[in-house]
Amino acid sequence: MNYRQRELIYEGKAKRVFACEIPDRVLIEFKNDATAFNAQKRSEIDGKGRLNCKISAALFELLELKGIPTHFLELHSETFMIAEKIKVIPLEVVIRNIATGSLCKETPISQGTLLTPPLLDLYYKDDELGDPILTEERLKLLDLVSVFEIEEIRKITRSVNNILKEYFDSLDLLLVDFKLEFGTNPSGKLVVADEISPDNCRFWDKKNSDPKERILDKDRFRQDLGGVIDAYEEILKRIEKDSSRAT
Ligand code: TMP
Numbered sequence: 001m002n003y004r005q006r007e008l009i010y011e012g013k014a015k016r017v018f019a020c021e022i023p024d025r026v027l028i029e030f031k032n033d034a035t036a037f038n039a040q041k042r043s044e045i046d047g048k049g050r051l052n053c054k055i056s057a058a059l060f061e062l063l064e065l066k067g068i069p070t071h072f073l074e075l076h077s078e079t080f081m082i083a084e085k086i087k088v089i090p091l092e093v094v095i096r097n098i099a100t101g102s103l104c105k106e107t108p109i110s111q112g113t114l115l116t117p118p119l120l121d122l123y124y125k126d127d128e129l130g131d132p133i134l135t136e137e138r139l140k141l142l143d144l145v146s147v148f149e150i151e152e153i154r155k156i157t158r159s160v161n162n163i164l165k166e167y168f169d170s171l172d173l174l175l176v177d178f179k180l181e182f183g184t185n186p187s188g189k190l191v192v193a194d195e196i197s198p199d200n201c202r203f204w205d206k207k208n209s210d211p212k213e214r215i216l217d218k219d220r221f222r223q224d225l226g227g228v229i230d231a232y233e234e235i236l237k238r239i240e241k242d243s244s245r246a247t
């Protein structure tokens with residue numbers, strides 16, 4: 001279908017959301033802007049929007065095939081996707097298979113520790129507050145979603161992790177951790193929203209044991225390692241190679 005781009009509804013750090021002629025749907029544009037540490041570090045990375053849009057579309061399609069509800073409907077162009085218009089739940093749901101990042105900064109757990117079962121943490125999505133981690137009691141106090149929905153969010157996140165971990169393993173990539181966001185769609189159903197890309201996942205190349213060279217995600221930008229776009233290209237290349245094998 002040919003969607004017409006209407007007014008800007010929302011602009012975030014990495015995406016813009018536009019209305020279209022169908023009230024229950026939106027156009028999401030993936031920008032080249034890169035930010036880290038709550039936007040204290042900023043840059044523009046040519047080609048990042050296209051790569052994140054295509055990677056996210058492929059992963060949302062995979063999840064839908066496996067029965068996970070997502071906001072994704074179809075790709076509109078190389079940098080735009082069509083999605084259901086959702087009511088965003090202000091939570092960042094992080095699941096970790098291997099310890100690194102903030103977990104190792106905030107606890108004595110050493111880098112590279114295998115986390116079994118995977119560690120799931122909820123953060124309150126609020127840039128001004130720096131997305132603070134939530135305790136169970138603070139989560140209840142905030143009353144953002146029902147107890148039932150929280151349980152659903154946890155269950156879906158663990159299923160997404162199982163699906164993606166197995167999938168990336170087949171592409172010789174370790175899925176270290178990732179962040180999901182959720183929303184409710186126009187019929188009130190809980191769906192996975194936002195994006196799933198090297199901006200919000202950590203991927204390590206199984207074929208490389210060098211702790212810096214193996215990084216194929218936004219940590220290359222966060223840690224000034226260079227080769228950001230090459231890393232994102234590599235993720236898309238492996239996904240596309242896999243889908244051409246499947247057809
Ligand atoms: P962390 O180790 O910095 O807490 O990050 C855990 C995962 O969440 C990692 O895959 C990167 C992702 N993430 C986001 O997508 N957005 C954020 O704002 C942060 C802090 C992390």
Ligand code: ASP
Binds near residue numbers: 040
């Ligand atoms: N997305 C966050 C920011 O832009 C942090 C991060 O991904 O490291 O600030």
